[in-house]
Amino acid sequence: MSYFTPQTLPDALKLLADGDMKLVAGCTDYYPLLGDGPATSRVLDLTAIPELRGISRTASGWSIGAASTWSDIIKADLPPAFDGLKAAARDVGSIQIQNAGTVAGNLCNASPAADGVPPLLTLDATLELRSLGGRRLVPLSRFITGVRKIDLRPDEMVLAIHIPAISGLANGHFIKLGARKYLVISIAMVAALVVLDDAGRIKQARVAVGACSAVAQRLVGLETALTGQNKASLKDRTDLWSKHLGPLSPISDVRGPAEYRLEVAGELCKRAVLGAMAGSQEGGDE
Numbered sequence: 001m002s003y004f005t006p007q008t009l010p011d012a013l014k015l016l017a018d019g020d021m022k023l024v025a026g027c028t029d030y031y032p033l034l035g036d037g038p039a040t041s042r043v044l045d046l047t048a049i050p051e052l053r054g055i056s057r058t059a060s061g062w063s064i065g066a067a068s069t070w071s072d073i074i075k076a077d078l079p080p081a082f083d084g085l086k087a088a089a090r091d092v093g094s095i096q097i098q099n100a101g102t103v104a105g106n107l108c109n110a111s112p113a114a115d116g117v118p119p120l121l122t123l124d125a126t127l128e129l130r131s132l133g134g135r136r137l138v139p140l141s142r143f144i145t146g147v148r149k150i151d152l153r154p155d156e157m158v159l160a161i162h163i164p165a166i167s168g169l170a171n172g173h174f175i176k177l178g179a180r181k182y183l184v185i186s187i188a189m190v191a192a193l194v195v196l197d198d199a200g201r202i203k204q205a206r207v208a209v210g211a212c213s214a215v216a217q218r219l220v221g222l223e224t225a226l227t228g229q230n231k232a233s234l235k236d237r238t239d240l241w242s243k244h245l246g247p248l249s250p251i252s253d254v255r256g257p258a259e260y261r262l263e264v265a266g267e268l269c270k271r272a273v274l275g276a277m278a279g280s281q282e283g284g285d286e
Contacts, residue, residue, distance in 0.1 A: 066104035084172030118191035173275035192272035
């Protein structure tokens, strides 16, 4: 095993171009996955590269450095649209894990139950990938291609996650179900983002479900059906939530059977959307 800790982005890209490198940052997934076995790969630690840290406002929206931690997300001054992402950050393991684990690492691990994916999908996140050969932008919806599978070439690394500008009236929410309250892998989870009009009706809705298919997914049909609805009408629409779960394909495992996951997903969609609506109304009263 060889362990490299470059101090600059150009040095990291040169090392990566040599091939056969395992990229790490917080290592909260890397070392546990080794189990009792030794690390045999060449490891490229990205944590010392300044360009990979920080959360900033840009001309076109927001930029989250790939090595930014979940604690960075929690502490950042972000608009209400990011409330779902902040809630997910608080659910990523313990505080020690939040201090070390990185946003890009959570995405690159490509677990179906990765907490960061659904809220970032509702934010229309795009990943900026870099290599010595240049730069690529890949929407998060296309970056994760399957269980532990991502669209990242051997000579590329994630430089940043970009979020396009969004209405100041947008509010995000995130909720997940596990076997216990803390330090748990999800049975199902949902992120929602809504924008309300002056009458309290949904003007725009985005809903993403995780841990209920190989890759977390936006429910476009549900998003369309939610447009024009208000809080009172949604509470009465018991059929609406289960009607649009067709894209999901949950599995049965030790955390729960597929049928239960699907039933839970509908209820979590309802709670996440209503939670986002409540946040929007609270923000509008300030």
